[in-house]
Every structure is written in C-alpha cells, then in structure tokens.
Amino acid sequence: MAWQWFHRLGSPRWFYQKTNVWLPWLALASVVLLSVGTVWGLGFAPEDAKQGNSYRIIFIHVPAAFLALAGYYIMAISGAIGLIWKMKLSFAVMRAAAPIGAVLTFISLFTGAVWGKPTWGTYWVWDARITSMLILLFLYIGVMALSQAVSREQVADKASALLALVGTVNIPIIYKSVDWWFTLHQPATIRLTESSSIDPSMFYPLLTMIIGFYCMYAWTLLTHTRALLLRREVRTQWAQQELAGGK
Amino acid sequence: MEFQFSSFADFLAMDGHGIFVWISYAVTFAALAAMALYPRLARRRLQRELQHQQRISQRRQKVKAARQAVKEPA
Numbered sequence: 001m002a003w004q005w006f007h008r009l010g011s012p013r014w015f016y017q018k019t020n021v022w023l024p025w026l027a028l029a030s031v032v033l034l035s036v037g038t039v040w041g042l043g044f045a046p047e048d049a050k051q052g053n054s055y056r057i058i059f060i061h062v063p064a065a066f067l068a069l070a071g072y073y074i075m076a077i078s079g080a081i082g083l084i085w086k087m088k089l090s091f092a093v094m095r096a097a098a099p100i101g102a103v104l105t106f107i108s109l110f111t112g113a114v115w116g117k118p119t120w121g122t123y124w125v126w127d128a129r130i131t132s133m134l135i136l137l138f139l140y141i142g143v144m145a146l147s148q149a150v151s152r153e154q155v156a157d158k159a160s161a162l163l164a165l166v167g168t169v170n171i172p173i174i175y176k177s178v179d180w181w182f183t184l185h186q187p188a189t190i191r192l193t194e195s196s197s198i199d200p201s202m203f204y205p206l207l208t209m210i211i212g213f214y215c216m217y218a219w220t221l222l223t224h225t226r227a228l229l230l231r232r233e234v235r236t237q238w239a240q241q242e243l244a245g246g247k
Numbered sequence: 248m249e250f251q252f253s254s255f256a257d258f259l260a261m262d263g264h265g266i267f268v269w270i271s272y273a274v275t276f277a278a279l280a281a282m283a284l285y286p287r288l289a290r291r292r293l294q295r296e297l298q299h300q301q302r303i304s305q306r307r308q309k310v311k312a313a314r315q316a317v318k319e320p321a
Contacts, residue, residue, distance in 0.1 A: 034279075038272065042258075042268070042272070043250050043251060043252065043258065044248050044249070044250060044251060045251070046251060047251060052261075052262055052264055053261035053262055053264040053265070053268060054261075054264040054267050054268060056261070056264075056268050057267065057268055057271045060271060060272060060275045061271070064275070099282070099285075100282060103278050103279075103281075103282045106278065107274070107275050107278055107279075110271070110274055110275075111271040111274075111275060114267050114270055114271045115267065115271065117267060118263075118264050118267050201248070216279065216283075219283070220282050220283055220286075223283070223286040223287075224285070224286050226286065227285075227286035227289040227290055227293075230290060230293060231289070231293055234293065234297060240297065243290070243293060243294050243297055
C-alpha cells in the first residue's frame with residue numbers, strides 16, 4: 001500500500017498526465033521571476049563599488065552555476081534510482097537532465113569568461129573552479145553521447161547512469177575549489193551558515209533570479225522528460241492518442 | 248529603489264562594461280529559449296514520423312488487398 005504511489009510514479013502514462021497540470025504554472029513562474037529579476041538586476045540594483053557595472057553578470061552567472069550543480073545531483077540520483085529499481089521513468093529523467101545541465105554549465109562558463117575580461121583582464125584561466133566546471137560540462141556531454149551511442153536502450157541507460165554516478169566525484173571538488181586552491185575566482189558570496197557578504201539591495205534580485213532559474217529548471221526538466229517518454233512509448237495507445245492531439 | 252542610470256544611452260553603455268553585460272544576457276536568454284523550445288520540436292518530429300509510418304502501413308495493406316483480389320478473381 002505504502003509503495004503503491006512509488007510504482008505509480010514509475011508509470012510513464014501516469015507521470016505524463018499528472019505533470020500536464022503543473023507545466024503552465026511553472027512556465028508562468030519562470031517567465032515572471034526571470035523578467036523581474038533581470039530588470040531589477042540590470043537597472044535597479046546599485047553599482048558595485050569595486051567592479052562597477054560588470055558585476056551585473058552575477059544575476060545570471062550564479063543562478064546558472066547553482067542549477068548546473070544541482071542538476072548533476074538530479075541526473076546522478078535518478079540514474080541511481082533507475083539502476084536500483086529498474087524504473088523506466090527514472091532513466092528518462094536522467095537522460096532529460098543531461099542536455100539541460102550542459103546548457104546551464106555552458107551559460108555559467110560563458111558568462112564567467114565574459115565577466116573575467118573586465119574584472120581579471122582575461123577571458124580564461126586554468127584555475128581550479130573554472131577547470132572543474134569545464135569537466136562538469138564534459139561529463140554532461142559524455143552522458144548525452146553515451147545514452148545515444150548504444151542502440152539497445154536498456155544498455156545505454158545503465159551505462160550512462162554509471163558514468164553519471166562516477167562523475168559525482170567532481171561535485172565536491174567544484175564546491176571546495178575556491179577554498180582549497182589559490183584562485184582568481186571569488187569565494188562564495190551567499191552562505192547559509194554565516195552571514196552573506198552581499199548587500200540586501202543586490203541579494204534580493206539575485207534571489208529572485210535563483211528561484212526563477214529553479215522554476216525554469218523544473219519546467220524544462222518536465223517537458224524534456226515528457227518528450228522522451230512519448231518517443232519511448234510511441235507504440236502504446238495513450239502515447240498515440242496524445243500525439244494525435246494538437247499542440 | 249530607483250533606476251541607476253541617467254539616460255537610456257547610459258544604461259546601454261554601463262560605463263564601458265555594457266558590451267560584456269549585454270552579451271552575457273543575450274547569450275543566456277538565447278540558450279534558455281532554445282532549451283525551452285526543444286521539446287516542442289521533438290514532439291512535432293515524432294508526430295511526423297508516426298504519420299509517415301501509418302501511411303506506409305496503410306499503403307502496404309492496400310497492396311496486399313489488391314494482390315489478394317488478383318489471386319482469387321471473383
């Protein structure tokens with residue numbers, strides 16, 4: 001009885017119909033929060049005393065990096081769940097998380113490089129934080145490539161889940177890289193345990209953007225997973241009915 | 248809380264940092280938009296493939312029926 005919901009959650013059809021209701025709300029929340037946060041961050045947050053206006057890149061750089069890391073947990077954990085309980089849905093979530101994570105990692109690397117030019121005088125340095133983020137990008141791309149390289153889907157699922165799990169080693173390295181090694185990258189500005197080193201007038205727009213990125217992540221993870229499920233279940237009646245409908 | 252720039256041109260220039268800030272935001276939103284639109288494209292491609300397959304199987308059935316009709320003339 002207690003496990004019933006868990007098994008139902010594993011059913012692609014149930015998942016597809018259940019999430020249908022959430023999508024418009026998540027889309028609305030992400031568009032509103034990202035627009036408000038962008039206008040706030042670009043136009044209304046005060047200028048940084050040291051970095052001037054280039055610091056405004058923080059409002060996309062930090063949320064993208066947050067979600068690039070959180071997305072790796074989601075990918076690795078759903079891969080693990082898939083390996084343990086042999087759940088189709090879980091593998092679909094893992095596959096969907098890979099390209100989304102790659103896009104977010106790319107955004108954080110790109111904005112970081114562009115931010116580096118006026119701040120450090122260079123686009124790229126091979127320092128610990130930046131290099132470990134680049135490895136994260138390669139891990140995401142690796143999972144994407146591996147999941148498509150093997151034609152037998154179950155084999156591809158297992159192999160990419162293993163790669164995702166092994167790659168988890170990189171995550172604490174990224175977190176700690178700014179503390180362990182001497183680096184150009186500034187240490188974390190937001191801390192949960194101590195007081196943050198950021199003024200509220202900059203923190204609130206940043207928080208808005210972080211929540212907006214979280215909503216955007218949830219929304220795209222759901223839509224990508226749904227697209228994968230439709231393709232996998234294309235022989236079933238519910239999927240064909242769903243595809244026969246418009247949109 | 249007030250607008251930090253005296254004019255729109257000032258806002259675009261951002262004391263010379265404008266180019267860096269605007270390129271970052273443009274690339275970010277382009278990437279996010281592509282990410283958001285991809286499932287819709289995938290769905291459309293799947294729909295087209297499904298229709299294509301259905302057309303093929305219909306045609307096969309027609310050919311089969313025609314052959315049957317030739318084999319056993321009424």
